[in-house]
Structure formats: structure tokens, C-alpha cells
């Protein structure tokens with residue numbers, strides 16, 4: 001039976017560390033600041049952005065929620081990004097995804113100053129990640145949170161087979177890069193993968209971010225594997241469930257994350273952690 005990774009507990013510990021770092025910055029007259037740009041009223045995004053705001057305020061981080069109607073045009077959003085690029089009280093700019101179709105998300109990301117790019121999606125930051133450059137730069141907060149979980153549980157990565165299911169730019173791609181940079185042998189699978197079960201069964205570390213409820217069954221998992229479920233799916237019953245059939249996979253895995261209470265809380269805690277990183281780097285001139 002697998003050990004269940006308690007994402008809420010780990011997030012609480014990380015948030016405590018972040019709070020202490022915020023207090024240290026306050027003694028230098030610095031308050032880290034984040035702005036979250038929310039377009040439209042997607043119910044899940046409204047909840048996530050509210051949770052981010054609450055957490056930031058609780059930790060002493062300045063937080064602005066900049067809302068736009070769903071039919072906002074590109075120029076208006078780009079102007080807001082430009083405004084916060086030049087706002088010295090803001091260290092982190094986050095554009096909540098998903099965005100409506102009329103907006104060019106890539107152009108918006110590219111307009112964010114790389115040293116305020118909290119999601120680590122600007123090509124400059126992605127390039128550094130893919131080049132495995134040393135130094136300080138932001139990386140996407142969900143993969144960062146997953147890495148923190150793996151390190152916390154002393155999961156050995158070097159030489160291990162890691163399979164990531166789902167190749168989004170927000171999770172799958174940076175996750176594969178981080179694991180590869182940690183010397184794991186990585187397979188980045190997607191819905192195009194011919195034999196997905198073969199790819200998942202070879203994994204010592206399996207990260208699933210496919211957005212498909214219970215896609216991964218017990219027979220898809222190597223005995224003793226570490227299974228990280230990034231999926232958050234709301235069933236018609238209202239219940240949240242992951243991409244992994246937790247009930248049965250926990251009998252096969254050695255370590256497993258639940259949904260809810262696994263990766264989700266770590267995403268927000270990592271976001272707060274990285275907001276403080278950005279503030280420290282900017283104020284210490286370590287860009």
C-alpha cells in the first residue's frame with residue numbers, strides 16, 4: 001500500500017517559510033507584490049484566483065486582482081501587462097488560464113517582463129530551463145511544487161525512468177525539463193502516444209496531467225512507482241477527482257498524491273514562494 005503524500009501539510013510548511021521570508025523583506029522596507037489578471041468568469045478560475053489572493057494576503061504579500069470581461073480585446077490586456085511591467089510594487093504578473101479564444105495568450109506571455117513572469121512561460125525563462133542554466137529564473141509553479149514534493153520524500157531521480165502524461169506548456173513540458181535536468185530519463189507522452197500503457201508501465205516516476213478522469217488504472221503502473229496526479233476533474237456529482245484511479249493505484253504504487261489535497265495546494269504555495277523569490281532577486285539585483 002502506497003504512502004499518501006499530504007500536499008496540504010507540505011503546502012502549510014512551505015507557506016510558513018514564505019511568511020518568514022516576507023517578514024525579513026519587510027524589515028528592509030520591501031513588500032513582495034503579485035497581480036493576477038483574470039479574464040471572464042470561468043467558475044474554477046474565479047475560485048483559484050480568489051484562493052491565490054487570500055493566501056497572498058495571509059502571508060503579507062501585496063495582491064491585486066485585475067479583472068476583465070470575457071470579451072476584452074488584446075490591446076487592453078497588453079496595456080495592463082505593460083502597466084504592471086513598469087509598476088515597482090509588483091514583482092509577479094500572472095495571467096490566469098484558460099483565456100478566451102479571441103486573445104493571443106502567447107503574445108500576452110511574451111509581453112511580460114521575464115523577471116516578473118511568475119508562471120515561467122516567457123521564452124527567455126523557458127529557454128533557461130531547457131538549457132538547464134544555473135542561476136535564478138522562474139519556473140511553472142505546478143511542476144515546481146511537484147519537485148518540492150519529490151525532494152521532500154527523498155525520491156531518487158537520477159537514472160530513474162520518469163513518464164509525464166500530458167504535454168501542456170504549463171505542466172507537462174516544464175515538468176519533463178525539470179525531471180530531465182535532475183538526470184531522470186524522461187518520456188513526455190500525450191494522446192498521440194501509440195502505446196501509452198507501455199510508457200506508463202516503464203515509469204519509476206509517473207506524473208499525470210492529462211485532464212482525463214481515472215485515465216491511469218492499476219495495471220498501467222509499475223509496482224513501487226511514485227505516482228503524481230496533477231489532474232483536477234469535477235464530476236457531474238460535483239466531486240473532484242484526478243487523472244489516476246487512486247483507489248486501486250494506491251495498492252501498486254509506493255508513493256501517491258491524492259486529489260484533492262495533493263498537487264493543487266502545492267501549486268499555490270509554490271506560487272507564493274516564487275513571488276518572494278522574484279522580489280528577492282529583483283531587490284538584490286540578481287537577475
Ligand SMILES: Nc1nc2c(c(=O)[nH]1)N[C@@H](CN(C=O)c1ccc(C(=O)N[C@@H](CCC(=O)O)C(=O)O)cc1)CN2
Pocket residue numbers: 047048094095096097098119141142170232240259260261262263264265266267268
Ligand atoms: N496562469 C496560470 N493559470 C493556471 C494555473 C497556473 O499555474 N498558472 N494552474 C491551474 C489552476 N490553478 C492555479 O491557477 C490551481 C488549481 C487547483 C488548485 C487547488 O488547490 N486545488 C485543490 C482543489 C480545489 C477545489 O476544491 O476546486 C486541490 O487539488 O486540493 C490550485 C491552483 C490552471 N490555470
